[in-house]
Amino acid sequence: MISSAQSIAILGGGSLATSIFAGLRRAHATFADVRVTTRSPGSATGWRELGVPAVATEDDPSANKDAVRHADLVLAAVKPAQTPALVSEIADSLRPGAVVVSLAAGVRCATLEDLLPEEVGVIRAMPNTPAAVGAAMTGLSRGAHATDAQLEHTAAFFRLVGEVLVVEEAQMDAFAAVAGSGPAYVFYFIEQYTRAAATLGFDQEQARVLAERTFAGATELLISSGAEPAELRRRVTSPKGTTERAVAKLEEAELEALFTRAAAAAIERARELSQAV
Ligand SMILES: NC(=O)C1=CN([C@@H]2O[C@H](COP(=O)(O)OP(=O)(O)OC[C@H]3O[C@@H](n4cnc5c(N)ncnc54)[C@H](OP(=O)(O)O)[C@@H]3O)[C@@H](O)[C@H]2O)C=CC1
Numbered sequence: 095m096i097s098s099a100q101s102i103a104i105l106g107g108g109s110l111a112t113s114i115f116a117g118l119r120r121a122h123a124t125f126a127d128v129r130v131t132t133r134s135p136g137s138a139t140g141w142r143e144l145g146v147p148a149v150a151t152e153d154d155p156s157a158n159k160d161a162v163r164h165a166d167l168v169l170a171a172v173k174p175a176q177t178p179a180l181v182s183e184i185a186d187s188l189r190p191g192a193v194v195v196s197l198a199a200g201v202r203c204a205t206l207e208d209l210l211p212e213e214v215g216v217i218r219a220m221p222n223t224p225a226a227v228g229a230a231m232t233g234l235s236r237g238a239h240a241t242d243a244q245l246e247h248t249a250a251f252f253r254l255v256g257e258v259l260v261v262e263e264a265q266m267d268a269f270a271a272v273a274g275s276g277p278a279y280v281f282y283f284i285e286q287y288t289r290a291a292a293t294l295g296f297d298q299e300q301a302r303v304l305a306e307r308t309f310a311g312a313t314e315l316l317i318s319s320g321a322e323p324a325e326l327r328r329r330v331t332s333p334k335g336t337t338e339r340a341v342a343k344l345e346e347a348e349l350e351a352l353f354t355r356a357a358a359a360a361i362e363r364a365r366e367l368s369q370a371v
């Protein structure tokens with residue numbers, strides 16, 4: 095069990111917050127206090143069924159203010175467009191020394207700092223949903239007022255659900271484009287791979303098992319061997335064999351350029367979000 099004297103408030107108990115919380119449970123992490131807020135009563139009920147005190151703003155308009163009053167770490171996990179209003183709402187209710195950790199894509203630390211008393215530290219975090227299984231890749235960047243200790247406490251929190259990399263804020267949109275959104279690209283790839291397998295005479299269930307076990311097995315081998323992916327690929331690809339023909343076809347897709355364009359589109363969207371708030 096990992097026990098922390100910190101009190102945590104999670105404002106916005108949606109998809110990402112649920113993944114992080116599942117990872118914390120998996121790590122048997124305990125805190126002095128954990129409170130969650132949601133917009134709708136139905137979502138709050140879901141959290142209470144997990145044993146977490148949760149209040150919906152539709153039931154109690156002061157839910158966010160009340161949740162943060164004793165919190166050391168305040169996670170703002172609502173949509174980017176809602177984040178500034180949420181931060182303004184809690185500004186006067188934060189306890190001294192509290193740090194506000196914004197998970198919102200695109201929203202700059204300075205935008206939030208302008209809405210808070212000067213002594214309040216702001217940190218941007220960009221986790222991903224593999225947090226649910228302790229395998230998140232989280233990027234952190236610190237605003238102008240956050241202390242070393244606040245950055246370290248925030249890093250320690252996210253290390254409970256995976257790995258952490260501290261980056262300059264200028265890199266956060268790119269971090270989100272690669273790692274924050276990344277699981278969606280991987281799942282999309284697996285969906286397409288499964289569909290392709292199903293066209294080869296396997297039924298849906300067989301296609302799914304073939305695709306998922308192949309991805310899981312290859313990834314496990316990559317991580318546990320420590321070998322370069324190109325070397326592992328070479329070990330599969332017999333000269334003049336079948337894989338060589340298939341890889342030649344894949345190369346026609348110019349995947350590096352495609353991934354670069356996809357990441358650029360995500361970064362462009364993060365800029366739009368930052369300008370919209
Ligand atoms: N999903 C992901 O993989 C990642 C998301 N992010 C960022 O995390 C943030 C949350 O994303 P995600 O979890 O996907 O979004 P969701 O829409 O799943 O969750 C948002 C949550 O916020 C709640 N909410 C809305 N307004 C308020 C309010 N005023 N006070 C309290 N709670 C409120 C919603 O309540 P209700 O359920 O009742 O509607 C919902 O539970 C976004 O800013 C996103 O950019 C960052 C990295 C990865």
Ligand SMILES: O=C(O)[C@@H]1CCC=N1
Nearest residue numbers: 198199270274275276
């Ligand atoms: O799609 C989004 O905007 C968020 C940010 C990264 C992952 N999900």
